[in-house]
Amino acid sequence: MPPKKRSGxxxxxxxxxxxxxxxxxxxxxxxxxxxxxxxxxxxxYSHWLMKSEPESRLENGVDVKFxxxxxxxxxxxxxxWDGVRNYQARNFLRQMKAGQPAFFYHSNCKEPGIAxxxxxxxxxxxxxxxxxxxxxxxxxxSREDNPKWSMVDVKFHRMMKRFLPLSExxxxxxxxxxxxxxxxxxxxxxxxxxxxxxxxxxEFDFILSLEDKExx
DNA sequence: GCCAACGTTGGC
DNA sequence: GCCAACGTTGGC
Numbered sequence: 001m002p003p004k005k006r007s008g009x010x011x012x013x014x015x016x017x018x019x020x021x022x023x024x025x026x027x028x029x030x031x032x033x034x035x036x037x038x039x040x041x042x043x044x045y046s047h048w049l050m051k052s053e054p055e056s057r058l059e060n061g062v063d064v065k066f067x068x069x070x071x072x073x074x075x076x077x078x079x080x081w082d083g084v085r086n087y088q089a090r091n092f093l094r095q096m097k098a099g100q101p102a103f104f105y106h107s108n109c110k111e112p113g114i115a116x117x118x119x120x121x122x123x124x125x126x127x128x129x130x131x132x133x134x135x136x137x138x139x140x141x142s143r144e145d146n147p148k149w150s151m152v153d154v155k156f157h158r159m160m161k162r163f164l165p166l167s168e169x170x171x172x173x174x175x176x177x178x179x180x181x182x183x184x185x186x187x188x189x190x191x192x193x194x195x196x197x198x199x200x201x202x203e204f205d206f207i208l209s210l211e212d213k214e215x216x
Numbered sequence: 217g218c219c220a221a222c223g224t225t226g227g228c
Numbered sequence: 229g230c231c232a233a234c235g236t237t238g239g240c
Contacts, residue, residue, distance in 0.1 A: 051238090086223075086236095108238050166239080193222065193237050 045095060045198035048102035049188060050081060050118070050154070055109045062136045068104045068115040068159065077156035078121060081196075082129045083137040085149060089196035093150050094124040102154060103199070103207070105188075113165040114207065122153035161211040168216045169207070182206035 054067025064083075071079050084090050096102075097120065104116045127149040129135040130142045142148040169188060176184040183189075183206060187197035199207070 053238095088223090112239070170239095191222095192239085195237080 045092070045200075046097070046100050047199040047201060047204040048092070048096060048100065048120070049105050049114070049197050049199055050102050051105045051107040051195040053108045054106045054115070057108065059136050064136065067106060068156070071104065071118065071154070072156045078153055080122075080127075080151050080153050082127045082151040084127070084151065084196060085137055085139065086195065088191075089194055090148075090150055092194075092196045092198055093152050095198075096120045096123060096152050098123055101157065101204070103204075107195075111163070111165055113163055113167075113169070114160055115163055116159040117157040118154040119157050120152055121155045124150040124152050127151040162215070164207065164210055165215075168210070171216055172210075 052066045052068075053064055054069070056063050056065045058064075066079075071077065081093070084093060100120045102118045102120060103114045104118050106112055106115050126147045127137075129137045130139040130147060130149045131144060132138055137149075139148060166188075169183065169186070172181065173183045173186055173189045176182060182202045186203050187194060187199070191197060
Protein backbone atom coordinates (compact mmCIF):
# COMPACT_ATOMS: atom_id res chain seq x y z
CA MET A 1 0.00 0.00 0.00
CA PRO A 2 1.98 2.94 1.18
CA PRO A 3 5.67 2.34 0.73
CA LYS A 4 8.58 4.81 0.77
CA LYS A 5 8.29 8.55 0.48
CA ARG A 6 8.97 11.19 3.01
CA SER A 7 8.11 14.77 3.54
CA GLY A 8 8.82 17.71 5.74
CA UNK A 9 6.89 17.42 8.93
CA UNK A 10 4.35 20.10 9.25
CA UNK A 11 2.98 21.29 12.48
CA UNK A 12 -0.57 20.49 13.14
CA UNK A 13 -3.45 22.78 13.49
CA UNK A 14 -5.95 20.77 15.46
CA UNK A 15 -7.30 19.88 18.74
CA UNK A 16 -9.58 17.00 19.15
CA UNK A 17 -12.30 18.99 20.75
CA UNK A 18 -14.60 20.38 18.13
CA UNK A 19 -18.12 19.34 17.47
CA UNK A 20 -18.82 17.01 14.67
CA UNK A 21 -21.86 16.14 12.76
CA UNK A 22 -23.49 12.94 13.82
CA UNK A 23 -24.08 10.11 11.48
CA UNK A 24 -23.16 10.00 7.87
CA UNK A 25 -26.36 8.04 7.48
CA UNK A 26 -28.49 10.99 8.40
CA UNK A 27 -26.86 13.56 6.24
CA UNK A 28 -27.61 13.49 2.60
CA UNK A 29 -24.27 12.23 1.70
CA UNK A 30 -23.99 12.25 -1.99
CA UNK A 31 -22.01 9.26 -3.05
CA UNK A 32 -19.32 10.21 -5.47
CA UNK A 33 -20.26 10.25 -9.11
CA UNK A 34 -18.23 8.38 -11.65
CA UNK A 35 -15.93 11.34 -11.95
CA UNK A 36 -15.54 11.29 -8.22
CA UNK A 37 -17.03 14.68 -7.65
CA UNK A 38 -19.06 15.26 -4.54
CA UNK A 39 -21.96 17.53 -4.78
CA UNK A 40 -23.05 17.73 -1.18
CA UNK A 41 -21.56 20.18 1.27
CA UNK A 42 -18.27 19.84 3.12
CA UNK A 43 -19.22 18.29 6.45
CA UNK A 44 -15.83 18.46 8.03
CA TYR A 45 -14.25 15.51 9.72
CA SER A 46 -11.04 15.69 11.71
CA HIS A 47 -10.35 12.10 12.72
CA TRP A 48 -9.66 9.14 10.49
CA LEU A 49 -9.15 5.43 10.23
CA MET A 50 -6.97 3.98 7.48
CA LYS A 51 -6.66 0.32 6.61
CA SER A 52 -3.60 -1.56 5.46
CA GLU A 53 -2.54 -5.18 5.39
CA PRO A 54 0.17 -6.22 7.84
CA GLU A 55 0.63 -9.70 6.38
CA SER A 56 2.29 -10.64 3.11
CA ARG A 57 -0.03 -11.09 0.17
CA LEU A 58 0.87 -11.08 -3.48
CA GLU A 59 -1.04 -8.91 -5.88
CA ASN A 60 0.21 -9.29 -9.44
CA GLY A 61 3.32 -10.81 -7.98
CA VAL A 62 3.94 -7.85 -5.72
CA ASP A 63 3.76 -8.05 -1.95
CA VAL A 64 1.27 -5.53 -0.65
CA LYS A 65 2.22 -5.99 3.00
CA PHE A 66 2.36 -2.73 4.90
CA UNK A 67 1.68 -2.90 8.62
CA UNK A 68 2.29 -0.30 11.28
CA UNK A 69 5.72 -1.79 11.94
CA UNK A 70 6.60 -1.05 8.32
CA UNK A 71 5.63 2.60 8.74
CA UNK A 72 7.60 2.85 11.95
CA UNK A 73 10.90 1.94 10.30
CA UNK A 74 10.68 4.36 7.37
CA UNK A 75 12.89 7.45 7.41
CA UNK A 76 11.28 9.98 9.76
CA UNK A 77 8.64 7.26 10.40
CA UNK A 78 6.78 8.83 7.51
CA UNK A 79 5.28 7.30 4.39
CA UNK A 80 2.85 8.11 1.62
CA TRP A 81 -0.53 6.44 1.64
CA ASP A 82 -0.70 5.51 -2.01
CA GLY A 83 -2.80 3.02 -3.90
CA VAL A 84 -6.26 4.18 -2.84
CA ARG A 85 -8.54 3.45 -5.80
CA ASN A 86 -12.00 4.08 -4.50
CA TYR A 87 -13.70 7.44 -4.94
CA GLN A 88 -15.20 7.71 -1.49
CA ALA A 89 -11.90 6.81 0.13
CA ARG A 90 -10.08 9.28 -2.13
CA ASN A 91 -12.50 12.04 -1.26
CA PHE A 92 -11.83 11.48 2.41
CA LEU A 93 -8.08 11.62 1.73
CA ARG A 94 -8.66 15.00 0.11
CA GLN A 95 -10.43 16.30 3.20
CA MET A 96 -7.55 15.49 5.51
CA LYS A 97 -5.64 18.32 7.13
CA ALA A 98 -2.07 18.26 8.38
CA GLY A 99 -1.94 17.51 12.07
CA GLN A 100 -5.05 15.37 12.20
CA PRO A 101 -4.88 11.92 13.78
CA ALA A 102 -5.70 8.65 12.07
CA PHE A 103 -5.95 5.15 13.44
CA PHE A 104 -3.77 2.59 11.67
CA TYR A 105 -6.05 -0.38 11.12
CA HIS A 106 -4.76 -3.84 10.26
CA SER A 107 -7.01 -5.58 7.76
CA ASN A 108 -7.17 -8.90 5.98
CA CYS A 109 -5.05 -10.63 8.61
CA LYS A 110 -5.13 -13.05 11.51
CA GLU A 111 -6.20 -10.46 13.99
CA PRO A 112 -7.85 -7.44 12.38
CA GLY A 113 -8.06 -4.30 14.48
CA ILE A 114 -6.55 -0.96 15.45
CA ALA A 115 -2.81 -1.12 15.99
CA UNK A 116 -1.77 2.47 16.50
CA UNK A 117 -2.09 6.13 15.68
CA UNK A 118 -0.61 8.21 12.88
CA UNK A 119 -0.62 11.88 12.08
CA UNK A 120 -1.39 13.37 8.69
CA UNK A 121 1.74 15.33 7.77
CA UNK A 122 1.13 16.19 4.13
CA UNK A 123 -2.24 16.94 2.62
CA UNK A 124 -3.54 15.33 -0.56
CA UNK A 125 -1.37 15.44 -3.66
CA UNK A 126 -1.11 13.39 -6.84
CA UNK A 127 -0.57 9.67 -6.32
CA UNK A 128 2.21 9.00 -8.83
CA UNK A 129 1.64 5.25 -8.79
CA UNK A 130 -1.44 5.64 -10.99
CA UNK A 131 0.87 6.45 -13.93
CA UNK A 132 3.39 3.69 -13.27
CA UNK A 133 2.67 0.75 -15.56
CA UNK A 134 4.66 -1.52 -13.29
CA UNK A 135 2.79 -0.54 -10.15
CA UNK A 136 0.06 -2.77 -8.77
CA UNK A 137 -2.23 0.23 -8.67
CA UNK A 138 -1.52 1.52 -12.17
CA UNK A 139 -4.65 3.09 -13.66
CA UNK A 140 -4.64 3.23 -17.44
CA UNK A 141 -7.70 5.45 -17.42
CA SER A 142 -6.06 8.27 -15.50
CA ARG A 143 -4.52 11.14 -17.49
CA GLU A 144 -1.43 12.99 -16.36
CA ASP A 145 -3.15 16.29 -17.07
CA ASN A 146 -6.12 15.28 -14.96
CA PRO A 147 -5.05 12.74 -12.34
CA LYS A 148 -7.77 10.72 -10.70
CA TRP A 149 -6.06 9.59 -7.54
CA SER A 150 -4.53 11.31 -4.55
CA MET A 151 -2.47 10.34 -1.56
CA VAL A 152 -1.38 11.91 1.72
CA ASP A 153 1.72 11.48 3.84
CA VAL A 154 1.34 10.00 7.29
CA LYS A 155 3.72 9.83 10.20
CA PHE A 156 3.80 7.17 12.89
CA HIS A 157 2.67 8.65 16.18
CA ARG A 158 2.38 5.77 18.60
CA MET A 159 1.17 2.21 19.10
CA MET A 160 -2.08 1.68 20.93
CA LYS A 161 -1.41 0.84 24.57
CA ARG A 162 -3.08 -2.42 23.67
CA PHE A 163 -4.17 -3.71 20.29
CA LEU A 164 -7.91 -3.14 19.81
CA PRO A 165 -9.34 -6.16 17.99
CA LEU A 166 -12.16 -5.73 15.51
CA SER A 167 -14.10 -8.39 17.42
CA GLU A 168 -14.14 -6.21 20.52
CA UNK A 169 -15.10 -3.10 18.60
CA UNK A 170 -17.86 -5.04 16.90
CA UNK A 171 -19.37 -6.21 20.16
CA UNK A 172 -19.43 -2.63 21.33
CA UNK A 173 -20.92 -1.49 18.03
CA UNK A 174 -23.76 -4.00 18.36
CA UNK A 175 -24.36 -2.99 21.96
CA UNK A 176 -24.29 0.69 21.04
CA UNK A 177 -26.82 0.16 18.29
CA UNK A 178 -29.21 -0.88 21.01
CA UNK A 179 -28.29 1.67 23.66
CA UNK A 180 -27.25 4.60 21.49
CA UNK A 181 -23.60 4.44 22.57
CA UNK A 182 -20.69 6.11 20.79
CA UNK A 183 -19.98 3.37 18.24
CA UNK A 184 -23.57 3.00 17.06
CA UNK A 185 -22.81 4.37 13.61
CA UNK A 186 -19.08 3.74 13.25
CA UNK A 187 -18.07 3.58 9.60
CA UNK A 188 -15.95 0.53 10.38
CA UNK A 189 -19.25 -1.38 10.45
CA UNK A 190 -21.74 0.74 8.55
CA UNK A 191 -19.36 1.13 5.58
CA UNK A 192 -17.14 -1.82 6.26
CA UNK A 193 -15.31 -1.90 2.96
CA UNK A 194 -14.09 1.66 2.91
CA UNK A 195 -10.33 1.72 3.37
CA UNK A 196 -10.17 5.36 4.40
CA UNK A 197 -12.92 6.48 6.70
CA UNK A 198 -13.86 9.32 9.02
CA UNK A 199 -14.62 9.11 12.71
CA UNK A 200 -16.53 11.59 14.79
CA UNK A 201 -14.69 13.03 17.79
CA UNK A 202 -17.01 10.99 19.95
CA GLU A 203 -16.06 7.77 18.19
CA PHE A 204 -12.37 8.60 18.25
CA ASP A 205 -12.32 9.52 21.93
CA PHE A 206 -14.35 6.49 22.91
CA ILE A 207 -12.00 4.15 21.05
CA LEU A 208 -9.04 5.83 22.74
CA SER A 209 -10.65 5.25 26.13
CA LEU A 210 -10.72 1.51 25.45
CA GLU A 211 -6.93 1.40 25.70
CA ASP A 212 -7.14 1.74 29.46
CA LYS A 213 -9.88 -0.81 29.89
CA GLU A 214 -9.72 -4.55 30.12
CA UNK A 215 -10.40 -6.37 26.86
CA UNK A 216 -14.14 -7.00 26.57
C1' DG B 217 -10.91 -20.67 0.89
C1' DC B 218 -15.63 -19.04 1.05
C1' DC B 219 -18.73 -15.69 0.24
C1' DA B 220 -21.62 -11.40 1.44
C1' DA B 221 -21.61 -6.75 0.57
C1' DC B 222 -21.08 -3.43 -2.46
C1' DG B 223 -18.60 -0.56 -6.02
C1' DT B 224 -17.78 -0.36 -11.13
C1' DT B 225 -18.60 -1.30 -15.93
C1' DG B 226 -20.94 -1.49 -20.06
C1' DG B 227 -24.92 -2.94 -22.99
C1' DC B 228 -29.13 -1.37 -24.09
C1' DG C 229 -30.39 6.03 -16.71
C1' DC C 230 -31.25 1.17 -15.56
C1' DC C 231 -29.45 -2.89 -14.14
C1' DA C 232 -27.03 -7.40 -14.77
C1' DA C 233 -22.56 -9.02 -14.74
C1' DC C 234 -18.37 -8.65 -12.87
C1' DG C 235 -14.60 -7.43 -9.63
C1' DT C 236 -12.90 -6.32 -5.02
C1' DT C 237 -12.77 -6.07 -0.05
C1' DG C 238 -12.13 -8.19 3.96
C1' DG C 239 -14.25 -10.88 7.86
C1' DC C 240 -14.70 -15.37 9.13
